[in-house]
Amino acid sequence: MAFDIWLAFLLASCLISISPGAGAVNTMSNGLRHGVRNTLPAILGLQLGYGAQILLVGVGLGALLASSALAFALVKWIGVAYLIWLGVQKFREGGFGVAGDDQPQESAQKRFWNAAFVNLTNPKATVFLVALFPQFVDPNASHMTQFLEMGVTLIVVDVVVMLGYATLASRLLGWLKTPARQRHMNRVFGSLFMGAAVLMASYRHGQ
Structure with a gap:
């Protein structure tokens, strides 16, 4: 991939990652509850889901989601249901221990897989990648090499x-010292997860 083309793709990657979505909500929720270091498993889980999306596009399954209304709807509604479930769980949570407290926290494994599933069940990301990648692919160069370069760029930027x-x-975290504030924050993030579910549900096949 030519350097100027890669720079353009890098800029697009930054805009994609900065735009708030379900992954950003998941990361901020974990950052509030567990601190930066203990949010790393969730961030890595997001990248597993993101990497799977990139792989799907690379092997052509992304095109299937783009062309098959049934496949798109199946993945979309699984994702919608999961985000709503996460939102309800956040709403039902009471106060939580801030980073450094002795209270038990979610396991790193659970944070990893919860985050991975958030990205795995986002069909809009797949369809978006199907639309994005061809804009930067040189038909006269190795497609696999270019997909690898773009995939690595997307994941590094997202991390x-x-x-x-x-x-x-x-x-x-310093502000969230009282259980009442913690409950309010849980409800805010519960609302954000459910809002992300509504946005995903409103995204129709072919948009």
């Missing part, structure tokens, strides 16, 4: 942006 979101969220 950096998610770390930024987690850091920003963790700065609020």
Whole structure:
């Protein structure tokens, strides 16, 4: 991939990651509850889901979701249901221990897989990648090499942006000292998860 083309793709990758979505909500929620270091498993889980989306596009299954209304609807509604479930769970949570407390926290494994599933069940990301990648692919060069370069760029950028979101969220930990404030924050993020579900549900096949 030519350097100027890669720079353009890098800019597009930054805009994609910075735009708030279900992954950013998940990261900020974990950053508030667990601090930056303990949010790393969730960030890595998001990248597993993102990497799977990129792989799907690379092997052509992304085109299937773009062309098959049934496949698109199946993945979309699984994702919608999961985000609503996450939102309800956040709404039902009471106060939580801020980073450094002795209270038990969610396991790193659970944070990893919860985050991975958030990205795995987002068909809009798949369809978006199907639309994005061809804009930067040189038909006269190796497609696999170019997909690898673009995939690595997307994931590295997303890791950096998610770390930024987690850091920003963790700065609020000092404010979240009382159970009442913690419950309010849980309800805010529960609402955001359910809002992300509504946005995903409103995204129709062919948009």
